[in-house]
Amino acid sequence: MAVAVILGGGKGTRFGDPLPKQFKVLGGKPIVQYTLEAFFSHPAIDEIIVTYPVEYRKEIEKITAPFAAKKMVTLVAGGASRMETTMAALSAIGDRHVKILFHDAVRPFVSHDIISDSLAALDKHQAVDVVIPTADTIVSVDNAQECLVSIPKRSLLRRGQTPQGFWSDGLTAAYRAIDSEILDQFSDDCGVFLYQYPDADIGVVCGDDKNIKITTPIDFFLAEQILYSGQAASRSVLSEEKSQKSVVVFGASSGLGASAVKAMEAKGWQVFSASRSTGTDICNPEQVNRFFKEVAAKTSDIDAVAVFSGVLKTGKITEMTREEISQMIDVNLVGSLNVALAAFPYLKKSSGHLFMVSSSSYFRGRANSAVYSASKAAVVNLTQALSEEWADDNIAVSCIAPRRANTPMRRKAFPNEDPAICLDPEIVSRQVIAMLEHPQTGLIKHIY
Numbered sequence: 001m002a003v004a005v006i007l008g009g010g011k012g013t014r015f016g017d018p019l020p021k022q023f024k025v026l027g028g029k030p031i032v033q034y035t036l037e038a039f040f041s042h043p044a045i046d047e048i049i050v051t052y053p054v055e056y057r058k059e060i061e062k063i064t065a066p067f068a069a070k071k072m073v074t075l076v077a078g079g080a081s082r083m084e085t086t087m088a089a090l091s092a093i094g095d096r097h098v099k100i101l102f103h104d105a106v107r108p109f110v111s112h113d114i115i116s117d118s119l120a121a122l123d124k125h126q127a128v129d130v131v132i133p134t135a136d137t138i139v140s141v142d143n144a145q146e147c148l149v150s151i152p153k154r155s156l157l158r159r160g161q162t163p164q165g166f167w168s169d170g171l172t173a174a175y176r177a178i179d180s181e182i183l184d185q186f187s188d189d190c191g192v193f194l195y196q197y198p199d200a201d202i203g204v205v206c207g208d209d210k211n212i213k214i215t216t217p218i219d220f221f222l223a224e225q226i227l228y229s230g231q232a233a234s235r236s237v238l239s240e241e242k243s244q245k246s247v248v249v250f251g252a253s254s255g256l257g258a259s260a261v262k263a264m265e266a267k268g269w270q271v272f273s274a275s276r277s278t279g280t281d282i283c284n285p286e287q288v289n290r291f292f293k294e295v296a297a298k299t300s301d302i303d304a305v306a307v308f309s310g311v312l313k314t315g316k317i318t319e320m321t322r323e324e325i326s327q328m329i330d331v332n333l334v335g336s337l338n339v340a341l342a343a344f345p346y347l348k349k350s351s352g353h354l355f356m357v358s359s360s361s362y363f364r365g366r367a368n369s370a371v372y373s374a375s376k377a378a379v380v381n382l383t384q385a386l387s388e389e390w391a392d393d394n395i396a397v398s399c400i401a402p403r404r405a406n407t408p409m410r411r412k413a414f415p416n417e418d419p420a421i422c423l424d425p426e427i428v429s430r431q432v433i434a435m436l437e438h439p440q441t442g443l444i445k446h447i448y
Helices: 031-040 054-068 082-093 112-121 168-177 180-185 189-196 217-228 255-266 285-296 322-350 370-389 408-413 425-437
Strands: 002-007 047-052 072-077 099-104 127-133 148-150 158-167 202-206 246-250 270-274 304-307 353-357 396-402 444-447
Touching: 002 031, 002 082, 031 047, 031 054, 031 099, 031 112, 047 054, 047 082, 054 072, 072 082, 082 099, 082 168, 082 180, 082 189, 099 112, 099 168, 112 127, 112 158, 112 202, 127 189, 158 168, 158 189, 168 189, 189 202, 246 255, 246 285, 246 322, 255 270, 255 408, 255 425, 270 285, 285 322, 304 322, 304 425, 322 353, 322 370, 353 370, 353 425, 370 396, 370 444, 396 425, 425 444
Parallel strands: 002 047, 002 099, 047 072, 127 202, 246 270, 246 304, 304 353, 353 396, 396 444
Antiparallel strands: 099 158, 127 158
């Protein structure tokens, strides 16, 4: 049997926010929810213990309730220190002889491979630590922290991550035997175990650079980039997976939209296509609402809505007409808003997915594409905002940001560009299908 302990009892004062960092929203969900999903969805984890700051009982109950209905989840109030929180979790386990993994609540991107490797290593070792090599040179300083004393050999140094793994009764014995007066000297459980048992066999498991601990605002920024770039594992563990989906696609007549429709139909999905050529202009709210009503009369649920409509015009902003500027803003941003507003009641009913399309140019404005870049950056911000606003409605909101793609719109804007350097729309469509099959709200997926 294996038990995961998610250590979320701290206040996170280094983050500089009155809200404990494990409850900060990242991509539409509290950070601790990502961590909980990682262990909940792992088939070898039988039970989960979540520690929390005592003042935040209601918040953690709300987050864990959907998971507790499907796997044993125990809530344990944290102590005044990291070590006291560990002891409280061990007390909840009692005298059982089980594998136990302690993991920081604010390491949301732990992989299933790391979890599996940690559990397997406990069959060979008394304890396990997850580590990664250090790229920086580590130096040792004197007690006054003013002078360098030594430079250890970097090849023998590792940076510690979590989870740390133990046999529960072994770690419990270590904590019972150690002098409580020296507990504040330790920062982790392996330290306590090694101090009490200097000859202990503690194995190491290779960690991952993405398994970061969110301690400071810069860590949060890095976590956003990991998430939005699609490098984090996508887990939609509580949503119902459907092999057959009903999808509404706007901008389906050409380019990325037409390619995506073809890929969806190849999977047997029911696709309802809309475009200006078929009488639905996303700049017209009445036409958008009418189309949704027509679709709703033909299917019981709308599982996803995808917005591929877009306009690209290039040139110096001072040389563009007001009509050209307005058209890009109206189609790329206002049109996406119109679709989102019209789609909301249908997606709320189905716990569905709103999928939008930005561009790699959102990340940095480019000369001769000022309005286009700005409008696509707005789509990213819209995705992020709606992923948070609609989280309680169980609606996923995500977005792709592909680099230049070989589409009619691109070829018209850049007639002298070699199509060979552009993305094949089929590559984009494969990513679209993957995101719709396993929705992760708040995700901004870069496609290079």
